[in-house]
Amino acid sequence: MMDAETRVKHLTDSHGTLEGAPLLAAMHELFGGRIALLSSFGAESAVLLALAAEATPDFPVLFVNTGKLFGETLRYRDQLVERLGLRDVREIGPTADDLAAGDKDGLLFNRDYDACCHLRKTVPLERALATAGLEAWVTGRKRFQSATRAALPLFEAEGGRVKVNPLANWDKDRLEEEFTRRDLPRHPLEADGFLSIGCYTCTERVAPGADPRSGRWAGSAKTECGIHTTMIGIAR
Numbered sequence: 153m154m155d156a157e158t159r160v161k162h163l164t165d166s167h168g169t170l171e172g173a174p175l176l177a178a179m180h181e182l183f184g185g186r187i188a189l190l191s192s193f194g195a196e197s198a199v200l201l202a203l204a205a206e207a208t209p210d211f212p213v214l215f216v217n218t219g220k221l222f223g224e225t226l227r228y229r230d231q232l233v234e235r236l237g238l239r240d241v242r243e244i245g246p247t248a249d250d251l252a253a254g255d256k257d258g259l260l261f262n263r264d265y266d267a268c269c270h271l272r273k274t275v276p277l278e279r280a281l282a283t284a285g286l287e288a289w290v291t292g293r294k295r296f297q298s299a300t301r302a303a304l305p306l307f308e309a310e311g312g313r314v315k316v317n318p319l320a321n322w323d324k325d326r327l328e329e330e331f332t333r334r335d336l337p338r339h340p341l342e343a344d345g346f347l348s349i350g351c352y353t354c355t356e357r358v359a360p361g362a363d364p365r366s367g368r369w370a371g372s373a374k375t376e377c378g379i380h381t382t383m384i385g386i387a388r
Contacts, residue, residue: 156287156309163307163314171306175318177207179288187316188212188242189290190277193229194349195364198236198336199327200292200319205236213238214280214289217245218272220261220351224340231337244280246272261353272351281313288314296323 154162167178179187189204191197191213204211215229233241246255254260254271261268281289294317295304308315319327331338341349345357347364358366 156312156314159314160307160309164305168306171318171321173203173206175306175316176204176211176290179290179316180208180211183288183314185212186284186286187288187290188214188281188284188286190214190216191292192216192350193225193232193339195339195342195347196294196327197292198232198338199330199334200290201232201236201238202330202334202336203318204290205238209237209239211238211240212284213241214277215241215243216273216276217243218351219245219251220272220353222341222349222352222355225349228337228339235337242280244276246276250275261351265354278311286313288316290316290318292319293317294319294322294327 167175170178176189189200189211191201193201193215201213204213217226229241232238250271251258255268260271280286293304304317304320306317306320308317330336339346339349346355347358349355358364
């Protein structure tokens with residue numbers, strides 16, 4: 153079987169000019185039931201979900217419920233699932249045993265951002281990827297979102313799997329055009345200044361003109377939850 157690094161090289165050569173729904177449809181056909189889309193159902197999520205639904209309503213979607221999400225996010229998820237006709241949304245999250253062992257008082261976020269994200273996001277996602285036997289997964293990351301994502305490629309190899317970033321080349325204007333063209337509903341917190349939305353414990357409003365992700369873990373050097381930076385070393 154071809155390793156992930158080799159597969160990424162082949163995909164870059166064969167599918168490197170595709171993006172959006174055509175790329176998602178091609179990946180769904182290529183990987184069959186061994187690919188899923190990861191969505192936070194956050195401020196920009198509706199566009200990628202709409203493109204996936206256009207490719208096929210059966211495109212598997214993984215939603216990590218950390219147990220500390222805004223109620224607005226959960227309601228927005230339900231709204232988008234119904235609106236887009238998504239038929240395979242799988243909610244994952246930390247187990248009771250995970251929390252008993254790593255965050256018994258529910259205040260780990262106050263002590264260690266990284267450990268909390270690892271426990272509530274990274275571990276559940278890796279468990280889901282392994283349990284489902286997935287060989288590839290799709291993210292909604294884009295280069296314009298932050299300096300740490302400025303060189304984001306269309307395809308990546310990580311942890312023995314392929315990561316696909318169909319919107320890597322999209323800028324904010326194009327994203328907004330797609331929201332308008334498809335008449336997609338907005339996350340209810342976006343109008344209140346939340347431009348990148350995670351857990352309510354670690355998400356703040358973004359100042360006008362600031363990096364969209366500057367409201368995440370404000371006041372710290374942390375810029376990513378860990379899903380896209382630490383999963384390489386997690387045992388499958």
